[in-house]
Amino acid sequence: MADSSLLDEMRDPEFRHVYASDQTLMRIAFLVRALRTQEGHELSQEEFARAMSTTQSAVSRLEDPDYGRVTIATLLRAAAVFDLPLLVDFPEWPKWLAEMDDFSPVALKRSRFDHGECSSLAEQEEHGAHSQVSLYRAAHTVSQRLLQFEQQGSEVPSISSPTLSSPMFTYAAQGA
Numbered sequence: 001m002a003d004s005s006l007l008d009e010m011r012d013p014e015f016r017h018v019y020a021s022d023q024t025l026m027r028i029a030f031l032v033r034a035l036r037t038q039e040g041h042e043l044s045q046e047e048f049a050r051a052m053s054t055t056q057s058a059v060s061r062l063e064d065p066d067y068g069r070v071t072i073a074t075l076l077r078a079a080a081v082f083d084l085p086l087l088v089d090f091p092e093w094p095k096w097l098a099e100m101d102d103f104s105p106v107a108l109k110r111s112r113f114d115h116g117e118c119s120s121l122a123e124q125e126e127h128g129a130h131s132q133v134s135l136y137r138a139a140h141t142v143s144q145r146l147l148q149f150e151q152q153g154s155e156v157p158s159i160s161s162p163t164l165s166s167p168m169f170t171y172a173a174q175g176a
Contacts, residue, residue, distance in 0.1 A: 002097045002101070006019075020096070021068075022065075023100045024100075025065050025066075025067070025068055025070070026065040026103065027099075027100060027103060028062075028065075028070055028075070029062065029063050029064055029065040029067070030065070030103045030108060031108050032059075032062050032063050032078055033063045034105050034108035034109065035078075035082045035084070035108070035110060036048050036059075036063075036082075038105075038109060038110070041082075041112070043081075045059040045060060045063075048078075048081060051081040052074075052077045052078060052081055053077070054074075054077070058074075062074065062078065072086070072088065072146075073146065073150050076143055076146055076147055076150070077147070077150070079143070080147060082110070082112070083112040083113050084110055084112065084113075085143065086143065
């Protein structure tokens, strides 16, 4: 957790937001590198670039915490290569500080898709735990649609709020 001197500096909103941006970019860069080199799934930058349909220099920039121009579309392609979902969140400060506390390879290690583990979520849904699985399904559908738009070279439409009549997200006709 953050020490008291950092928390004192974070009283200044400008410092707080610059610090949050820097730490977030650092975490993304370290996380991509950690996942790319994770034991059992090791990929060189060149191999990872081919799997993402990009260049080695683009992967190098993605792993550079000072780059600062990472897009969600790029992170979705990386997530697909890692066989992991992407979660974008606006957490409350205590949760964010706890997440940013450890960038070690052990803390950044992730398990790939496991059907058995996900099946247990489906079983929970059958017993009344609907919200988490439903949100996962909706997020997965949106991620797949965004990847389709990206692969087709189409402009990604904006995403509207989920409707009550459908568990899926609807896409607005106009751009973001």
